[in-house]
Amino acid sequence: MNCDFDQIIDRNKTSCVKWDFNQRIFGREDILPLWVADMDFQAPQAVVEALVNRAQHGIYGYSNSMDGYYEALIDWMKNRHDWLIEREWITFSPGIVPALNELVRSLTKAGDKIILQSPVYPPFFQAIKNHGREVVNNQLRLENGRYTMDFTDLEEKFASGVKMMILCSPHNPVGRVWDRDELDRLGQLCLAYDVLVISDEIHGDLIFEGYRHIPFASLSSDLAQQSIVCTAPSKTFNLAGLQTSNLIIPNPKYRQAFLASLDLTGIHNPNVFGITALEVAYQQGAEWLNQLMHYLEGNVEFLMSFLARELPQIGLIKPEGTYLVWLDFRSLGLEPKDLHKFLVHKAGVGLNAGYLFGPGGEGFARLNLGCSRAVLEEGLRRIKTAVQELA
Incomplete structure (x- = not known):
């Protein structure tokens, strides 16, 4: 092909x-x-054909994810990123931006400090401000044509009482794929200061030769309990219009809080075409x-x-x-x-x-x-x- x-x-x-x-x-x-x-x-042609076939069925009623959906995502994470995830960790969202808003709303309180690392995807700022939280910026450093994290500044800000961090991994727009040493150092600081990490990994499959994406929650069992990974097939396979994303939330306390917040908005199930596309893309793409x-x-x-x-x-x-x-x-x-x-x-x-x-x-x-x-x-x-x- x-x-x-x-x-x-x-x-x-x-x-x-x-x-x-x-x-x-x-x-x-x-x-x-x-x-x-x-x-x-x-x-991918397999996705196009699967969507056409599903459309020809002619009935587009209420839908929900079946075994194949979860198995496709679990296998993709294992085979592509060497990360073993469990089915119960997987939660649906129609997009990462709505999910970020729900996570901020459900897992922090008004006035809480949330860190991000500019220059960064603009909706991160809005997700914090929308709900009366305080943006704390740990600006990236540009050195010799490459961006790095300023860990000294980051620790100082963590010490001021930060509750959450929104990590962009890989980073949009600067294109960094954070290496294991950087993520380990970040993870140790998050554990030391009890900071919950929301890791937006929607670009995690789009990695150039010589680099490797490491899911933040895969670093250790402790960090799995202290983090939420946001992922989707949308950037990888150009499926954004099907509005099907997933949050991987190992910690049941955070997972239940997020699901309860989603329930307040009336968001429950993915659409039938998003289900079909995700399953086939991860299986055959x-x-x-x-x-x-x-x-x-x-x-x-x-x-x-x-x-x-x-x-x-x-x-x-x-x-x-x-x-x-x-x-x-x-x-x-x-x-x-x-x-x-x-x-x-x-x-x-x-x-x-x-x-x-x-x-x-x-x-x-x-x-x-x-x-x-x-x-x-x-x-x-x-x-x-x-x-x-x-x-």
Whole structure:
């Protein structure tokens, strides 16, 4: 099976957030969108066929997960990440962002301090603020083109009474895949200061050669009881629209509190197509994913070569995982909001503005290279033309 990731598929008029809402989001219709974290690639053919087959059944009543759903997820975690999980640990959520809000609401109290590490996925901030909790920022350090955790600052803030930490692993947008030493050091601090870790690992399958994703809860039995892992097939297999995610919660106290909070919202079961897609993707999608990662690595190499040759003013934080890249535009000397306007109105490309990712994001922008190489090249050429006009 050879997957053609160079194929350009027209997504217009499919109710696609990425392509159909340029005017509403950017104020222009003619934007080339390289922003929101979904890819322009079709899901694995086995998933497409399974969904078509299920649709042809013709009855779409209330649904729930059966044995195959749990077995597929358990086997995937074992085979892909060497992590043995138990069926009772698995809880459903329609998405990781709703889950983060429910976890903050159910496992902390108003006024509690919650740590995150900027520049980071913007909904993390909102999940904390939505429920009257206090954001405590442990900003990542950028050294020699690579981001690291500031453990001295982290421990000082843990000591101030932090109750929870939202960890992004792999990190969105900076592309770090945290290594075992970093995670072990973080884990020991969390145990010492009794900090509950919510580990968003939705990009955990998208790892480049030479790196390995380690689920935070797999580090030790103690950390399994002190952490919750958020996962989904949505980024891995481009299934975000099916709204099927899972939280892996080994600690029964936290699991029961989360489920009780979900019950208050009336959220109970995944939709029938999400169930089908998850099961087939995890059972039959490994080869597709291997080919995807090879293609994405080619896109990273193409991007690095283009910038070095055509746009040396723009820096790149080379990703270790995810299909998102963090571009450094600081040498252009533009204010954060002016940089975003420049990319939209001068270059005609839609990227995620760096300042929205919190402190440390100013002067950066996030680009999604989960697209055909031809589309990526078009976006880069638009940026090059706009930068040349600045001179």
